[in-house]
Amino acid sequence: MLRHLLKLTWKRKTRNLMLSLEILLAFAVVFGIAAFGLRNWQLYREPIGFDGADTWSVRMVLGDVPDEAIPADVYDTLRRSLRELPEVREVAFAAYSPYTMSTWTTSYKSPQTGAEVHTNIFESSDGTAAVLGLKMVAGRWFDARDDGQAVHPVVLNKRMAAAMFPGRQALGQQFTEKEGKDTVRTLRVVGLVEDYRNKGPLMAPVKFVLTRFDPHAGKSRPRTILIKVAPGTPRSFETALNRRLKLVRNDWAYEIAPLAAMRASTLKEQLVPFIVIAVIAAFMVAMVAFGLFGVLWQNTTRRIPEIGLRRAVGASAGSIYRQIIAEQLLLSSSAMIVALALLVQLPLTGALGEGLNWAVFTGAAGLSMGVIYLLSLLCSLYPGWRASRLSPTEALHYE
Numbered sequence: 001m002l003r004h005l006l007k008l009t010w011k012r013k014t015r016n017l018m019l020s021l022e023i024l025l026a027f028a029v030v031f032g033i034a035a036f037g038l039r040n041w042q043l044y045r046e047p048i049g050f051d052g053a054d055t056w057s058v059r060m061v062l063g064d065v066p067d068e069a070i071p072a073d074v075y076d077t078l079r080r081s082l083r084e085l086p087e088v089r090e091v092a093f094a095a096y097s098p099y100t101m102s103t104w105t106t107s108y109k110s111p112q113t114g115a116e117v118h119t120n121i122f123e124s125s126d127g128t129a130a131v132l133g134l135k136m137v138a139g140r141w142f143d144a145r146d147d148g149q150a151v152h153p154v155v156l157n158k159r160m161a162a163a164m165f166p167g168r169q170a171l172g173q174q175f176t177e178k179e180g181k182d183t184v185r186t187l188r189v190v191g192l193v194e195d196y197r198n199k200g201p202l203m204a205p206v207k208f209v210l211t212r213f214d215p216h217a218g219k220s221r222p223r224t225i226l227i228k229v230a231p232g233t234p235r236s237f238e239t240a241l242n243r244r245l246k247l248v249r250n251d252w253a254y255e256i257a258p259l260a261a262m263r264a265s266t267l268k269e270q271l272v273p274f275i276v277i278a279v280i281a282a283f284m285v286a287m288v289a290f291g292l293f294g295v296l297w298q299n300t301t302r303r304i305p306e307i308g309l310r311r312a313v314g315a316s317a318g319s320i321y322r323q324i325i326a327e328q329l330l331l332s333s334s335a336m337i338v339a340l341a342l343l344v345q346l347p348l349t350g351a352l353g354e355g356l357n358w359a360v361f362t363g364a365a366g367l368s369m370g371v372i373y374l375l376s377l378l379c380s381l382y383p384g385w386r387a388s389r390l391s392p393t394e395a396l397h398y399e
Contacts, residue, residue, distance in 0.1 A: 019291075019292065019331065020331060020334065020335040020338075021335075022288050022291055022292065023288070023292070023331070023332050023335035023336070023372060023376075024335040024336070024338060024339045025284075025288070026284065026285050026288040026372060026375070027335065027336050027339045027368050027369075027372050028339055028343070029281045029284055029285065030281065030285060030367070030368040030371050030372065031339070031343060031364050031365065031368040032277075032281075033277060033278055033281045034363070034364035034367040034368050035356055035360050035361070035363075035364035036274060036277070037274065037278075038359075038360045038363045038364055038367075039355055039356070039360050040202050040274065042359065042360060043201060043202050043203070043204065044201045044202060046195075046201070046205070047135070047194060047195060048195065048196070048197040048200065048201055048203070049134060049135060049157065049193055049194055049195040049196040049197060050098065050132040050133050050134045050135070050196065051132070051133040052098060052099075052132055052133065052259040052260070052263070053133060053231075053260075054089075054228060054229050054230065054231050054233065055131055055132060055133075055226060055227065055228055055229070055258070055259045056226075056227045056229055056237075056241070056256060056257065056258050056259065057097035057098075057224060057225070057226060057227075057256070057257055057258075057259055057262060058224065058225040058226075058227065058241070058245065058254050058255070058256050059097065059223060059224050059225075059254070059255040060223040060224070060225065060249075060252050060253075060254060061223075061252065061253035061254065061255060062223060062252055067219065067220070067221040068219065068221075070221040072215035072216050073215075074248070074249065075093055075125075075215045076215075077248055078091070078225065078245070078248050078249075079091045081244055081247065081248050082225070082227060082241075082244060082245075084244075085240065085241070085244060086230075087229045087230050087233045087237055087240075088227055088228070088229055088230075089228040089229060089230060090127050090130045090131050090227070090228040091127060091131070091225065091226070091227055091228075092124060092125045092126070092127035092128040092130075092131045092132075092225075092226045092227075093124065093125040093213055093222045093224065093225055093226070094122070094123065094124040094125070094128060094213070094222055094224045094225075094226055095122060095123040095124065095213070095220075095222045095224065096122075096198075096222075096224055097224045097226065097259070097262065098132065098198045098199075098200075098259060098262070098263075099198070099199065099200050099259060099262035099263050099265075099266045100198075100199070100262070100266075101199065102198075103120060104120065104121045104122070104123075105118060105119065105120055105121065106118075106119065106121050106177065106209075107119070107177075107178075108164065108175050108176065108177050108187070108209065109175060109176045109177070109178070110164055110165075110175060111173070111174065111175050111176070112165070112166075112168075117160070117163050117164050117207070118207075119160050119163075119206075119207040119208060119209050120198075120206050120207060120208045120209070121208070121209045121210075121211055122196065122198060122208060122209075122210045122211070123210075123211045123212070123213045123220060123222060124210065124211075124212075124213055124222070124226075125142070125212070125213045125214075125222075126141070126142045126143055126144070126212070128141070128142075128210075128226060129141035130228065131226045131227065131228040132226065134193055134196070135193060135194055136155075136191055136192070136193055137158070137192050137193060137194050138171050138191065138192040139155070139171050139189070139190050139191030139192055140190055140191050141155065141190075141191055142155070142190070142212040146190070146212060146214075147214070147217075148217075150186075151174065151186050151187065151188045152185060152186070152187045152188070152211065152212065153187070153188055153190040153212050154187045154188070154189055154190065154209050154210060154211050154212070155189070155190065155191040155192065155193060155209075155210040156170055156189055156191075156192055156193075156208070156209055156210070157192070157193050157194065157195050157196050157207065157208040157210075158192060158193075158194060158195065159195070159205060159206065159207045159208070160207035160208055160209055161189070161192055163207055170189050170192060171189055171190075171191070171192060172188070172189060172190075173188070173189050174186055174187065174188045174189075175187055175189075187209075187211075193208075193210070195208075196208045196210065199266065200263055200266045200267060200270070201267070202267065202270045202271075204354065204355065205354075227241070235258070238256045241256055242254055242256060285371075285375065288375070289375055289378075289379055292328075292375070292376070292379040293379040325377065325380045325381070328376045328377075328379070328380040329373060329376055329377065329380075331376075332372055332373060332376040336368075336369055336372060340365060343361075343365075344361070346361070347361045
């Protein structure tokens with residue numbers, strides 16, 4: 001049976017070419033959507049390195065005020081004033097808040113190879129680990145022991161540690177950063193975190209260096225306050241918090257939001273492109289389905305003499321029905337094999353990096369094949385049924 005179907009498909013290869021291309025295109029579209037969705041699901045299930053529970057973010061809006069105009073003592077004043085509120089458990093300062101699209105990058109020089117390692121950076125103060133719930137896997141976070149040290153303390157995520165010190169223990173190691181034309185800063189690793197994905201659970205893992213902010217030891221002036229509050233603190237606390245901040249600096253404005261709300265908003269923004277693409281893909285697959293149904297209908301009409309003669313020599317209605325469906329599934333299989341032969345080059349060559357790893361590729365291929373087979377089956381059911389109802393006399397009519 002299979003051999004016979006292969007011969008029929010090969011003899012009609014010219015007629016089936018456009019239909020095969022439509023199926024191939026539909027498979028590629030469904031594969032892309034499935035791969036994108038599976039990769040995001042894969043990322044969503046991975047730890048982001050912090051929990052941010054009961055944490056609020058305050059962005060200080062200073063307008064055009066330059067960093068050097070912000071007094072170093074204002075950070076200590078803000079911390080002490082905010083800690084007086086009964087709802088506040090811990091206060092920290094950071095270059096930017098999690099769940100924002102902010103990205104700071106720089107390059108550090110590897111002490112082993114001398115090569116520059118490009119990485120994301122996140123500058124924050126001593127209390128950040130407690131505020132965000134950062135999960136340390138080795139060493140410690142910044143604290144008073146780092147005051148006055150000539151070597152600047154940093155915390156790395158595991159990805160950065162592996163890139164900077166391949167095959168070696170990163171804790172306690174030193175590396176350098178070029179700050180100016182003739183200035184080189186030495187940094188020492190005091191701690192390691194599993195990961196840090198500041199943009200949320202759909203952010204692809206990247207290398208990260210977390211540096212220490214000390215207002216009395218540098219010119220940096222972060223404009224984000226991270227506040228750990230008591231569990232169950234209501235959103236109405238924002239009023240009291242803003243009032244307390246105004247007591248410290250009434251000339252500044254403050255944008256206040258819980259990290260939980262920022263996380264939900266970020267996830268919605270990140271999912272919008274996926275939803276739009278999925279809707280467009282659904283319309284494309286629907287158009288392919290209509291085209292497939294029309295072609296099968298037309299092919300069945302053209303083959304009335306052939307089908308009638310098969311019935312005349314004893315073929316049952318069921319065998320005709322199965323033949324029409326099997327032919328379509330075989331044609332779909334041929335188109336998908338070609339598509340897979342092309343798409344498999346992406347994970348083999350690593351063209352899309354971790355975005356299309358083998359787990360994602362395998363899952364997307366399986367889902368896409370299931371969708372195309374289901375589509376082919378549904379579109380061939382009625383033409384197959386119609387062909388199975390033809391009587392032998394129809395063949396004599398066409399002859």
